[in-house]
Amino acid sequence: MSAAVKSRFTPNNFFDLSYKGKLYGVPLDINNVARLYNENLVKSAPKTFGEMVNFYKANKTKLGLKAGLCVAGGGMSWGAYSVFTALGGSAYTMKNGAVDVTKAPLNPTTFANNVKTYLLGSNGKGNGFFPATDAGCKDNYLAGDVPFAIIGNWEWLDYMEKGFQMNLMPVPGVKAGTNGNMFGSVSGAMLTTYAAKHGVEAGAKDLLVNFFASTAGAVAYQAIELRPPAEKGAQAKVEFTAQVNFGKAGSKAGVPQIGAILNGATGSKGYWDVLPAYWTEVLVNGKDPKAEAVKLNEFLTKNLQAGAKDL
Numbered sequence: 555m556s557a558a559v560k561s562r563f564t565p566n567n568f569f570d571l572s573y574k575g576k577l578y579g580v581p582l583d584i585n586n587v588a589r590l591y592n593e594n595l596v597k598s599a600p601k602t603f604g605e606m607v608n609f610y611k612a613n614k615t616k617l618g619l620k621a622g623l624c625v626a627g628g629g630m631s632w633g634a635y636s637v638f639t640a641l642g643g644s645a646y647t648m649k650n651g652a653v654d655v656t657k658a659p660l661n662p663t664t665f666a667n668n669v670k671t672y673l674l675g676s677n678g679k680g681n682g683f684f685p686a687t688d689a690g691c692k693d694n695y696l697a698g699d700v701p702f703a704i705i706g707n708w709e710w711l712d713y714m715e716k717g718f719q720m721n722l723m724p725v726p727g728v729k730a731g732t733n734g735n736m737f738g739s740v741s742g743a744m745l746t747t748y749a750a751k752h753g754v755e756a757g758a759k760d761l762l763v764n765f766f767a768s769t770a771g772a773v774a775y776q777a778i779e780l781r782p783p784a785e786k787g788a789q790a791k792v793e794f795t796a797q798v799n800f801g802k803a804g805s806k807a808g809v810p811q812i813g814a815i816l817n818g819a820t821g822s823k824g825y826w827d828v829l830p831a832y833w834t835e836v837l838v839n840g841k842d843p844k845a846e847a848v849k850l851n852e853f854l855t856k857n858l859q860a861g862a863k864d865l
Contacts, residue, residue: 627706738808
């Protein structure tokens with residue numbers, strides 16, 4: 555790809571399709587989640603995590619809310635990564651499309667203080683704003699009993715058909731102007747060795763670069779696929795608002811899902827297990843958020859250090 559073509563994508567989009575610095579395909583669509591809010595309850599999009607919490611606390615009894623922000627799509631590790639990172643956590647940090655191995659996954663003190671401030675009640679357990687489970691989230695949101703939900707881009711039609719506006723965006727961070735990250739890996743159209751072996755490599759490359767990597771091609775493809783396009787120009791031209799806003803959210807806050815790091819290293823546990831365990835221990839069992847954050851950071855640091863060697 556030329557620099558001009560590459561500029562139509564974010565650097566993170568190329569991570570999944572590259573190996574040892576060589577690109578093997580064109581990003582097609584982003585697989586991500588985003589935050590949705592019920593405009594019948596909330597009149598404008600909160601700009602910070604605290605604004606969402608304050609709305610929940612002020613209206614919990616009056617509106618009979620069952621939660622403030624819950625995970626309807628992706629579960630308590632993949633889907634909840636947005637909440638984890640909005641509060642200062644991470645499994646790894648991306649810089650210029652690569653993993654920054656010099657940066658620790660999280661600062662246990664900062665993360666724990668945010669958890670205590672926004673998620674805990676006076677009894678030291680969860681205040682009800684963010685449940686430690688995704689059970690019932692989708693049904694509760696559709697019923698109007700939850701103002702904010704994290705949904706997946708594979709299920710937006712379920713919400714749109716119920717009349718909800720597709721005001722999708724990343725989960726806002728603690729400070730205005732910041733946001734949590736979501737896993738935003740991409741699917742891709744790949745160039746295979748078959749093309750060269752059968753004398754059609756030039757045509758195959760032309761199809762990839764001039765169709766799949768173009769705005770017009772991405773729009774045409776996503777008219778069928780109905781996913782958020784990775785190509786920036788197409789994100790504003792696809793048919794449905796959900797595709798537009800999922801795409802914008804993914805480009806703004808998406809990070810690749812890197813199994814070599816997330817799946818766990820020797821002597822450690824995988825991210826997929828330790829983050830849900832943190833929510834349960836702190837929000838349900840009332841354990842100290844900092845002590846548990848220290849344990850969480852130890853596991854994630856081992857995973858980062860070991861997994862980065864395989865990238």
